[in-house]
Amino acid sequence: MGDDLTFDLTDGRVARGQVKNPQGAGLGVLLPGLNYGCDKPLLAETSKLLQDEYGLKVVELTLPRYTDDAAFKAMDREAQLATFAADGAALLPQLADLAGSGVQVFAGKSLGTMVLGGMAEAGLPDAARLIWLTPSLRNTPLLGQMRAAGRPAFSLIGSRDPSVGITRSLPYNQIADLVHLEVGGMDHGWRHMDGERASLMGLAQAMVGMKRWLDQAL
Numbered sequence: 001m002g003d004d005l006t007f008d009l010t011d012g013r014v015a016r017g018q019v020k021n022p023q024g025a026g027l028g029v030l031l032p033g034l035n036y037g038c039d040k041p042l043l044a045e046t047s048k049l050l051q052d053e054y055g056l057k058v059v060e061l062t063l064p065r066y067t068d069d070a071a072f073k074a075m076d077r078e079a080q081l082a083t084f085a086a087d088g089a090a091l092l093p094q095l096a097d098l099a100g101s102g103v104q105v106f107a108g109k110s111l112g113t114m115v116l117g118g119m120a121e122a123g124l125p126d127a128a129r130l131i132w133l134t135p136s137l138r139n140t141p142l143l144g145q146m147r148a149a150g151r152p153a154f155s156l157i158g159s160r161d162p163s164v165g166i167t168r169s170l171p172y173n174q175i176a177d178l179v180h181l182e183v184g185g186m187d188h189g190w191r192h193m194d195g196e197r198a199s200l201m202g203l204a205q206a207m208v209g210m211k212r213w214l215d216q217a218l
Contacts, residue, residue: 007094009065009087013072017059019098020047024057026102026127029095031061031112033134035189038062042133042190045207046107053211054218056105059095063087066111081114081140088118096125103218107131110188117145124151129217131210132156134188137163143171152177154213156206158186160193181209 003019018038028050030038038047038060050056065072065087072083096104104127108116113135120130130153137143143166146153153175157167159182166172167180183202185192190206192198 005059007061007091009090010083011071013065013069013087015061015063015065015087015091017061020058020060021051021055022057024051024055025100026054026056026104027095027099028054028056028058028105029061029107030058031106031108031115032063033110033112034066036109040190041203042206043107043109045203046131046133046210049207049211049214050105050107054105054214056103057098059098061091061112063112063115077139084111084114085118085121085141085145088115088120089122091115092119092122092124099125099127101127103127103129105129105131105214105218107133108135109133110136114140114142117142120145120149120151124149126151129153129214134158134161134190135163135167137166137172146178147171147175150176152217153179154210154217155180156209157182158188158190158202159184160187162188179209179213181206 005017007015030043032038047058050058113132128151132155157164183205186202192202
């Protein structure tokens with residue numbers, strides 16, 4: 001169980017967050033995908049890892065404006081992208097109030113990576129560590145935001161993800177302080193083409209890579 005919090009976004013909208021391990025030191029923040037909530041395997045295992053292995057307080061966010069808000073859905077693509085960035089900037093100081101002086105780990109999945117990109121544009125704290133899970137790189141400003149973030153980071157993608165070609169490019173692989181892992185056979189929803197058992201193996205591979213990076217980064 002944990003505490004439920006509300007965070008202000010732009011245009012009077014809100015995000016909701018459930019705080020796990022509220023007595024933990026430092027902070028982990030999970031930014032979900034459009035159809036991939038914090039209860040789904042990749043984010044659930046990330047939350048568990050941050051709590052159990054590193055003792056962080058973790059805020060698991062939900063962002064209903066992107067799924068339920070008719071005004072947002074009616075925006076053109078450029079306006080939506082600008083909203084992701086503005087919402088990230090709005091969230092950042094509110095989350096900082098929860099972190100105290102400890103390390104801050106921000107993990108975004110898919111759409112959540114674009115909100116995290118907005119946080120990066122706004123100026124992340126020196127103690128921030130970034131996890132880009134299946135980053136949404138096609139036809140978005142995210143690559144530039146990642147390159148400018150200037151904080152140690154881990155990225156994860158599957159070989160069947162639509163953005164995988166960008167992660168194989170020279171500009172991506174020249175991002176400073178980025179450790180990147182590609183897992184064969186996995187798609188954007190972190191499912192393996194060979195079924196459930198292979199998907200579980202892909203999840204395990206992802207978490208081993210993430211933990212190896214966190215052990216060095218924290």
